[in-house]
Amino acid sequence: MLPELSHEEILRYSRHLLIPEVGLDGQRKLKNSSVLVIGTGGLGSPVALYLAAAGVGRIGLVDYDVVDATNLQRQVIHGASTVGQLKVESARAKMLDLNADIQVDVYNEPFTSENAMRIARDYDVLIDGTDNFPTRYLSNDVAVFLGKPNVYGSIFRFDGQVSVFDARRGPCYRCLFPEPPPPGLVPTCAEGGVLGVLPGTIGTLQATEALKLLLGVGDPLIGKLLLYNALDMSFDFVTLKKNPKCRVCGPNADIHELIDYEEFCGVPGHDHEDGSAGADWDIEAPKLAAALSLDPSLFLLDVREPHELQISALPRALNIPLGQLASRLSELDSAREMVVFCKAGTRSARALELLVSAGFKKVKNLKGGINAWARDVDPTLPIY
C-alpha cells in the first residue's frame, strides 16, 4: 500500500502531479521510497537537495567529514554558516528546510566494509557520490551483493561520467574498471582541482536517474555511460556490456564478500592529502625554516604545476612539475641536499619516491607542503 499525500503535499508536488509519468501514484511511490547518498560533497550536494525537493520519503546520508572553506566552491548544500559542522548534519538541516515532510537518516561515519552492508540494506537505490577509488569499489560491491542499482557519477576538472550500474540488468562498475589505477597515477580533485559547477551537472543527472528508477519510467542509463566534457560541451555515450570475467558479477565470480578496499586500491578511502612521505623522509615546515636560515642555498624543488606558483611560491625554488620530473632528472644534482615540496605534500611524496628510486639519497619531503609553510612559517602566504 502506497502512502497517501496530504493536501499540503499535493500542493507542494503540484508540478510533479501534472506530469503523466509521475502523477499522484508516482509521487506516492517517491514518498514510499528510499535512497542512500554515499558522500555529501560535490556530487552528494545536488543529489540530496533535489531528491529532498522531489519528495523521496527517506534519504540516507553517509559522510564522516566536516564542512571546510574549500568545499563551498561546489558543495552547495553547505554554507559559510556551517563551516566546521558535520557534513551530514549541515546537509540534513538544509534538506529539511527545503522539505520537512521527508525523513533524513544520517550516518556520520566512513563507509567501510564493516558497516556498508548494514547501512545500505534498507535502501532502494544507492548513489555513489564518493571521492576516492576504495569507496567506489566498495559501493559497487555492496550494490551487487544486495541486488540494488548504484547510480554512479564521477568528476575531475572539466570531465564527468554518469552511469547506472545494476548487475541484475547490466554491467557493474568492476565490469568496466576491473582494477583501480596504480596509486598516484590519477590525481584527486584535492590535487588537480574541479570546476565548481561540474558536480552540479553530474549530480543532477544522477538524481534524475535515481528518480527514474524509483518511478519506473524512462530508459535508465544501464549498459550505457555518459562522458561529459564542460570545455567542449560534449556529451558522448558509450555502450557497456557485462564483463564475462567480472570478479563480482560474472559467471565465474570469485569475490563473494566485501574485501579490504584500501589494500585493493593502494590508497586511503578519502581524498584528503596527508602530505607525508613517511617519518624518515619528512621535514616539518619550521625545521625547514631553521635549516634555510643556516644554509640559504639549500636546494628547494617545487613539483607543482606552473600556474600554482602564482598563488604562492618559495624564493629560489626550482619548479619541475611532477609529470615532467622523470624526464628532467638530469637537471638535478644527486649529491646535493634537497627538499621537495608541492601544495600539501602528496605530489612531493611521489616525487621523492621517484628521486629515491633514481638514486637520490639526500632528499626530504616538506610535510604538508607549501600550505604547511604558509600556516606555520609565513602567514603572508595564502593557503589553497
Place this chain on the structure above:
Amino acid sequence: MPSVRLPNLMKYYVDNQREIAVPAASVAELMDNLLAQYPALRPHLFDAQGSLRRHFNIFVNGANIRDLNGMDTPLAEGDKVLLMASAAGG
C-alpha cells in the same frame, strides 16, 4: 583517417589537443602511431609489460573494444576512438 579523443588530463602530453587524427588500420596501430608521436603518454596508458592499464577503456564508435576484437579491432576512415580513464572525484 580515424581520430582519437583523449581524457582532458592527457591533453598536456599531446600539445593541448583533445582530438587527434591518427592514420591507422587497427586500434593497435593507432596506439603505436599515437605513442610514436607523443611518447610522454606511454607510462600513463601502458604498464611496464606493455599492456593497456586496466583503468583505461577504449571505445570505437561507442563500443568497447573488449566487446569487439580488442586491440586488433579494425579502424576505417572517420572512425571515432575514445580513450576513457576512471576518475574518482566526487
